[in-house]
Amino acid sequence: MERLDRFMARANSAYYARHDPFADFTTAPEITQVFGEILGLWAAIVWEQLGRPDPVLLAEAGPGRGTLMDDALRAISARAPDFHQALRLHFIEASPRLRAVQLQRFPQALCHERAAELPSGPLIVLANEFLDALPVRQFVRRTEGWVERYVLGGRFVELPAAHEAPVTGASAGEGEVVTGVVAEVCEPALALASLLGRRLATAPGAALVLDYGPEQSAGGDSLQAIRNGRPADPLADPGSADLTAHVDFDAFRRTAERAGAAAHGPLPQGLFLARLGLFQRTDRLARGLPAARAGALIEAARRLAEPDRMGRLFKALALCHPAAPVPPGFES
Numbered sequence: 001m002e003r004l005d006r007f008m009a010r011a012n013s014a015y016y017a018r019h020d021p022f023a024d025f026t027t028a029p030e031i032t033q034v035f036g037e038i039l040g041l042w043a044a045i046v047w048e049q050l051g052r053p054d055p056v057l058l059a060e061a062g063p064g065r066g067t068l069m070d071d072a073l074r075a076i077s078a079r080a081p082d083f084h085q086a087l088r089l090h091f092i093e094a095s096p097r098l099r100a101v102q103l104q105r106f107p108q109a110l111c112h113e114r115a116a117e118l119p120s121g122p123l124i125v126l127a128n129e130f131l132d133a134l135p136v137r138q139f140v141r142r143t144e145g146w147v148e149r150y151v152l153g154g155r156f157v158e159l160p161a162a163h164e165a166p167v168t169g170a171s172a173g174e175g176e177v178v179t180g181v182v183a184e185v186c187e188p189a190l191a192l193a194s195l196l197g198r199r200l201a202t203a204p205g206a207a208l209v210l211d212y213g214p215e216q217s218a219g220g221d222s223l224q225a226i227r228n229g230r231p232a233d234p235l236a237d238p239g240s241a242d243l244t245a246h247v248d249f250d251a252f253r254r255t256a257e258r259a260g261a262a263a264h265g266p267l268p269q270g271l272f273l274a275r276l277g278l279f280q281r282t283d284r285l286a287r288g289l290p291a292a293r294a295g296a297l298i299e300a301a302r303r304l305a306e307p308d309r310m311g312r313l314f315k316a317l318a319l320c321h322p323a324a325p326v327p328p329g330f331e332s
Contacts, residue, residue, distance in 0.1 A: 005135035007151040012133060014097040014239030025226050027129050029068035032300035036071025038276045042328050044080035049325045051203045053122035054086035062130035066105045090118055091170065115192055123205035131211045134188040142175045151173040153237045182217040185243060193252045196319055197259025206320040206327055212313045213247035215266050222246035249315050256319050260261040264318040264330035270311025273304055275329045280326045
């Protein structure tokens with residue numbers, strides 16, 4: 001019997017060791033090159049706001065096979081050559097197989113298993129669909145109190161929780177709690193928020209997180225699995241599917257703020273990308289292309305930004321030093 005977060009961590013570790021995740025799902029950088037380009041230029045503007053530190057760490061958390069960073073560096077090289085010269089590339093990646101892929105594509109990069117291993121100095125972090133893969137604990141409110149979910153033989157087993165109520169999620173003990181409600185807590189995400197908050201409170205830097213989940217903490221079981229491109233039972237055949245859960249942006253933001261950082265957002269991804277010029281850049285790329293290719297580019301941008309697709313479910317959140325200017329895209 002395993003606690004859910006430990007089961008999830010073991011299952012995902014096995015999945016990423018043996019599978020190409022991009023055969024099962026598609027992330028924003030794989031949908032259109034414009035996504036990585038405008039995030040790269042976002043980082044370049046932030047670097048200017050920080051006073052152009054040289055050197056500066058540009059770190060990506062969960063870079064996959066490097067598509068986002070490849071597009072970002074191409075745009076930075078063309079539009080912000082001074083930043084390109086100053087940046088030192090770092091990746092945060094737990095999978096040894098993916099680290100090997102990343103280093104083959106970016107031999108100049110340094111890879112780290114954890115964000116805590118990043119060296120000191122000015123820092124800009126990009127994290128797209130990183131937090132959703134971190135393991136969660138689940139608590140359920142029963143008549144006798146809170147219980148925690150464990151996994152045994154492909155099903156949930158409930159044991160009394162060590163605490164009266166979970167620290168975040170479905171009420172955190174505030175007000176009346178409905179019996180049967182599920183509260184999720186992602187301890188690794190909160191630890192990362194605390195680490196970034198402490199670092200950004202005392203040193204120049206910024207972090208940009210894009211992922212999916214509600215703006216406010218809410219109860220509910222969001223654990224899901226994708227196997228062979230289709231939804232699957234997350235408890236069946238561990239290691240054969242990608243397991244994810246919705247990001248609790250409210251808890252992440254509050255944790256970073258308590259650690260000393262300023263937080264901006266979360267904003268709907270569609271609004272954030274539109275403010276950064278998603279559609280203008282897409283239109284420029286589409287000019288002169290055959291109709292089919294131009295239409296595919298425009299459709300890709302709409303997929304990222306339209307509210308009934310990825311534009312509203314996905315959010316953007318930025319962290320920085322309390323005295324730093326508001327990062328691009330988060331202006332009132």
